[in-house]
Amino acid sequence: MKTHKVTFYPDNRVAEVADGESVLTAAIAADVHITATCGGDGSCGKCRVIVDDGAIVTKQTPKISEEDAAKGYVLSCLTSVTSDLKILVPPETRLGIVPEETEEAVAYGRMMTAAEEAESLDAITLDPPVSRLLLKMTPPTLDDNASDTVRLTRALRQAGVTEPVIFKPVALKETAAACREAEWEVTATVRRDPEQALVTMLQPGDQTSRAVALAIDVGTTTVVAKLIDLETKEAVAETSAYNRQISCGEDVISRIVFAQRPGGQARLRELVVDTINEALRRLLAAADMTQDNIVAVYAAGNTIMQHLLLGLNPKYLREEPYIPTATTFPWVRARELGLKLGPRTNLYPLPCVASYLGADIVAGVVAAGIPASEKLSLYIDVGTNGEMVLGNNEYLVSCSCSAGPAFEGGGVKYGMRATFGAIEEVLVDPETYEPTIKTVGGKRPIGICGSGLIDALAEMFEAGVIDAKGKINVDLPTDRTRIGPSGPEYALAAAGDNGADRDIVITEADIDNLMRAKAAVFAAVMVLLDSVSVSLKDIDRFYIAGSFGRHLDAARAVTIGLLPDLPADKFFYIGNGSLWGAHISAVSRDKRAEIAATAARMTYLDLSTNNKFMDGYVAALFLPHTDATLFPSVKTGARA
DSSP: OOEEEEEEETTTEEEEEETTOBHHHHHHHTTOOOOOTTSSSSSSOOOEEEEEESOEEEOOOTTSOHHHHHTTEEEGGGEEEOSOEEEEOOTTTSOOOOOHHHHSOBOOOOOOOHHHHHSOGGGSOOBOSEEEEEEEOOOOOSSOOOOHHHHHHHHHHHTTOOSOEEEOHHHHHHHHHHHHHTTSEEEEEEEEETTEEEEEEEEESOOOTTOEEEEEEEOSSEEEEEEEETTTOOEEEEEEEEOGGGGGOSSHHHHHHHHTSTTHHHHHHHHHHHHHHHHHHHHHHHHTOOGGGEEEEEEEEOHHHHHHHHTOOOGGGSSTTTOOSOSSOOOEEHHHHTOSSOTTOEEEEOOOSBTTBOHHHHHHHHHTTGGGOSSOEEEEEESSEEEEEEEOSSOEEEEEEEOOSGGGTTTSTTBOOSSTTEEEEEEEOTTTOOEEEEEGGGOOOOEEOHHHHHHHHHHHHHHTSBOTTOOBOTTSSSTTEEEETTEEEEEEEOTTGGGOSSOEEEEHHHHHHHHHHHHHHHHHHHHHHHHTTOOGGGOSEEEEEHHHHHHOOHHHHHHTTSSOOOOGGGEEEEEOHHHHHHHHHHHBHHHHHHHHHHHHHOEEEOGGGOHHHHHHHHHTSSSSOSOGGGOHHHHTTTTO
């Protein structure tokens, strides 16, 4: 088979691929991160690269202008490799990976969040599902000739283990030597489930020091992991990295589609495992530990991410009636998944509820203390899907809606992730219509992220740049509003502004995408409230979770009608509820059981055939809404 070498700059990484393969496939093989929102079908136009040298075959597409084509720009997904190539990946196409020095694991210290107020570590009794216990036994004699396992069981009872004790065969083989080598002082690794205490390993002597658990949030965009000291309950190190699956598609639907390609499912698991292994390497280096210190792994993610990590086919999650292979999962050997951990280290995937309501949401809801509280709370995590849960200690009702990729920069001409150079804050002068922008890292602007888009939409609406339907007024006395190649547009950063090397604009098509996304989220919130006959004024706490929520200005989100018009003191930013739920699962059997019980009792509403959702969606396709009484503070200008 004829192959070609493809070199990517500025990464200086190389892949060898078969003749006719796409440049995007070569980038995936070279582990080069390229934005490909659509997963490689040419519809998003974000995987632009420059062919610096070599012969190609590329398809014409309106996503590449004649001017850019003359400069060597092509879409990597529509370009076939027919010779050795040199490819330049421009800044706007890169995922903006945070530099290595700022991505390294560091000792964990965080600001207090609403989740920690509700369930602080101090309030949780240390009782890990998997722990190492030091057992001291009396040697056998002719008068006390009980077997080694009986002596171990007695010692486990003295250590507080009340469940029936079962020895794994591999641990049973270690028993005789381990007991006698250290004169009847051994360390037992024990996994305690409600029905049994499973002894998975026996080691001579005291091996209990520095035992840690690994907690992971397997996010669609980012994988976040931390090591948790099983004596103090505190995290000793934390790190994060982009999920390498992004190279196969930025949202869960595109990854399900990619999984159906030959070898696609295996490739997706390989990529996420590689991401976790790299995070693990950093964590162990930061904490000065080895894989032998890790006794268990707890992983939370949405239902699709859990399936892909475990090697389960996600195909039927996107086909009506949207059925997952499973929503609860057994313990699995971490090494069998490809994780670089000891042969006895097991991984527990936290439970899900439905195809589009995953363990990340369940974990976050418990972390926020909602199932144990009398207060009525609404928990929301917004990304390509809007996932939300309403309830308290009496009931929990949930749903999810497709918000599309706009909140994460997809479907937007200059949209991007919240990485260096992304416009994240916007102000628009209501008299001159001139914008003031702030970018991530203070770098020159190269695009706009989700929080920046919400800021921009709110500011443009309040300044009169756009009307309630999202239409741009091109008759204003400013050259910021104009008719561009794609129709009416507003220039956030003109070439030369703040170092921008091109005009960065918001088009009416971008605004339409964002308004559809916000309409879906708000309509879903209203359906949840209606399902249990409560109103907005009945909500005591509104939790905003996830990485998007961490950057979200709730006031601006209210202005555009994304979030309900509630008093500011009802909004709580919970941060990474998924990771916090995995954390408390690692240190408390009760919390792990509570997460399982919460998933089991949560009612899920399917909005795909819900007429009230469709009606609410149409009504929310205005700024902030067709029913102005729902947004009194916007109507009166109190949030200006």
